[in-house]
Amino acid sequence: MGGPTSWGAGDAASFGWERVKRDPAVIIGAVAVVGLAAGFPNVIGGGLQAALASDAPAAGSAIQVLMQLFGFVVGSYFAGGLSNLLLKVARGQPYAFNDILGGGRWFMSILGAQILTSLAIGVGMVLLIVPGVILALGLSMTNMCIVDKNLGAVDAMKESWRITTGHKGGIFVYGLLVFALVVAGMLACCVGTLVAGPIAALGYAYIYLRLTGQPTAS
Secondary structure, X not given: OOOOOOOOHHHHHHHHHHHHHHOHHHHHHHXXXXXXXXXXXXXXXXXXXXXXXXXXXXXXXXXXXXXXXXXXXXXXXXXXXXXXXXXXXXHXXXXXXXXXXXXXXXXXXXXXXXXXXXXXXXXXXXXXXXXXXHHHHHOOOHHHHHHHHOOOHHHHHHHHXXXXXXXXXXXXXXXXXXXXXXXXXXXXXXXXXXXXXHHHHHHHHHHHHHHOOOXXXX
């Protein structure tokens, strides 16, 4: 791995679009399944909370919290497998849909990192929002660092902060572009979000590879 190579927000989005076009079924399907797996417990919890709202509101609220925590854990498991798949696609390496099921080897590190980054960003948001945004940008590559470099939670957070130094502004611009893509997808009867999500995710993988001086698929 060499030093960071040049990149731009538009380059990242274009890269994501080109890769999705080449294999929409696997890439869109993988991102969609991971999103559904992580979000489904919250849907169940919300439904149970609504059902118990009149008879046992406290129990309904407790169930909702438990289901949210379960969804957080499930999301952390799949985050490793999805990051691995995205990095393979971004490098032009062979990949398969079932790569998303291989998150177990990074699960504890990613779960720990998710907890720590959520706490850090939450505290930062309380402090007039700006520190939280800066922390979010600086820690945005944590999962990629865990999967790519087999780092523990804290070391991956430090590495993410290091490689994003001097690039947080560019990542912020890319985040704005992603937001615009998602909004456009929602306006297209929400169907467009199925494409916008994978494009955005692959863009982040592209940025990570550029920040760490690694080659990307042509």
